[in-house]
Amino acid sequence: MVVEAPRFLQYKVGIIGAVGYAVYLIILPHVGTALATFIACVIISIISQQFARIFKAPVTIFYIPSFFPLVPGVAIYRTVFNFINGDTALGSYYFFEALMIAGMIALAVFIVDSSLEIKRHLDQKKHSMH
Numbered sequence: 001m002v003v004e005a006p007r008f009l010q011y012k013v014g015i016i017g018a019v020g021y022a023v024y025l026i027i028l029p030h031v032g033t034a035l036a037t038f039i040a041c042v043i044i045s046i047i048s049q050q051f052a053r054i055f056k057a058p059v060t061i062f063y064i065p066s067f068f069p070l071v072p073g074v075a076i077y078r079t080v081f082n083f084i085n086g087d088t089a090l091g092s093y094y095f096f097e098a099l100m101i102a103g104m105i106a107l108a109v110f111i112v113d114s115s116l117e118i119k120r121h122l123d124q125k126k127h128s129m130h
Helices: 007-027 033-054 059-070 073-084 088-129
Strands: none
Touching: 007 033, 007 059, 033 059, 033 088, 059 088, 073 088
């Protein structure tokens, strides 16, 4: 496997990716691509954080393969294709779309990781006061 995940975690990683992509597909008809990506990535990030703690493994083992289906590969391809063919307007549109999707992935990870870190800090502070 590309990320060298232990064998016993491979199915769990696949489940996280499948859940995230299912959320994306369910939400996509109702919202834009960027928002659907963001919501799916928040779900992936939360589940990955929980699995990392339960199975005592680095969270990146769960993150990297689970985000693969949401990476904006098609938008990047269309960006390059349209720029090469001289359609800079359409190429710019797809470039912006790719940036938005990639940004939503990063933002979701940042928000979940930061929220958990703040919660952990507040819990430690609360325990030290007692």
